[in-house]
Amino acid sequence: DVVLAVHGVESAYGNATALRGVSLSVARGSAVALLGANGAGKTTTIRAVAGLLGIHGGALTGGEVEFNGRPVVGLGSHSIARLGVAHVPEGRLMFSGLTVEENLEVGAAARTTPGADETRSWVYETFPILGERRRSAAGLLSGGEQQMLAIGRALMADPSLILLDEISLGLAPLVTRRIFEDLAAIREQTSTSMLVVEQNATLALEFCDSAYILENGRVVHQGLSAALRDDP
Ligand code: ADP
Numbered sequence: 001d002v003v004l005a006v007h008g009v010e011s012a013y014g015n016a017t018a019l020r021g022v023s024l025s026v027a028r029g030s031a032v033a034l035l036g037a038n039g040a041g042k043t044t045t046i047r048a049v050a051g052l053l054g055i056h057g058g059a060l061t062g063g064e065v066e067f068n069g070r071p072v073v074g075l076g077s078h079s080i081a082r083l084g085v086a087h088v089p090e091g092r093l094m095f096s097g098l099t100v101e102e103n104l105e106v107g108a109a110a111r112t113t114p115g116a117d118e119t120r121s122w123v124y125e126t127f128p129i130l131g132e133r134r135r136s137a138a139g140l141l142s143g144g145e146q147q148m149l150a151i152g153r154a155l156m157a158d159p160s161l162i163l164l165d166e167i168s169l170g171l172a173p174l175v176t177r178r179i180f181e182d183l184a185a186i187r188e189q190t191s192t193s194m195l196v197v198e199q200n201a202t203l204a205l206e207f208c209d210s211a212y213i214l215e216n217g218r219v220v221h222q223g224l225s226a227a228l229r230d231d232p
């Protein structure tokens with residue numbers, strides 16, 4: 001049972017080609033890592049899935065993306081979000097003047113199922129610091145707390161797939177590890193599928209079931225995490 005299938009996706013920013021035919025799939029309930037050097041095309045792949053290439057001056061020039069068996073190329077990012085794809089962007093963008101709780105409300109806007117209040121309570125149980133600071137402005141949180149909020153906001157949409165772009169960026173190793181442990185617990189509780197872009201390959205292979213390695217806009221290697229760990 002495949003939740004996400006990317007078939008031969010090509011994309012460019014103006015004249016600059018970024019993806020040269022990327023194919024990958026995410027089985028329902030699994031976590032898949034997207035690895036590779038800076039500029040390999042990891043973020044662009046995430047943007048292609050989320051329908052966010054356009055706002056970054058890019059375009060999809062070939063290939064298909066299917067979410068739950070449904071072609072999503074050409075749908076806008078809001079429509080894709082409402083189908084159940086949540087995006088945690090690089091840099092944990094949030095509304096720094098809004099409170100923690102208000103930022104969670106922003107995530108709930110993409111929700112199509114009832115039960116937002118229950119989900120919010122569960123987010124606060126999962127990340128107790130967010131519950132404690134629910135009335136604080138998001139901009140006053142630490143980097144790790146902001147990352148938890150960005151993940152919590154994604155969860156508010158009750159997604160079946162979460163795209164996580166470099167959540168470790170700028171965080172201390174212990175904080176990053178803690179957040180991946182929280183994500184592992186979330187996966188166990190919800191069977192939410194995850195596509196994880198991560199610079200720290202060791203950590204990503206520990207958390208994910210399988211991985212794709214990108215180089216210059218192409219998949220050059222793929223496999224189960226266990227095999228990739230043994231044979232880097
Ligand atoms: P990665 O996430 O693996 O670091 P990216 O997907 O960000 O790689 O980038 C792939 C290629 O596309 C790189 O050559 C990068 O410079 C280029 N690129 C990424 N974003 C933009 C953008 N907004 N405008 C122009 N070029 C971009």
Ligand code: ADP
Nearest residue numbers: 052055056077087089090091093094095096106
């Ligand atoms: P970049 O800084 O990489 O160019 P953008 O500012 O274009 O990124 O935004 C990337 C994504 O983040 C978009 O989906 C946009 O709607 C969202 N976004 C931008 N600013 C905020 C914000 N303050 N809070 C929440 N989401 C935001």
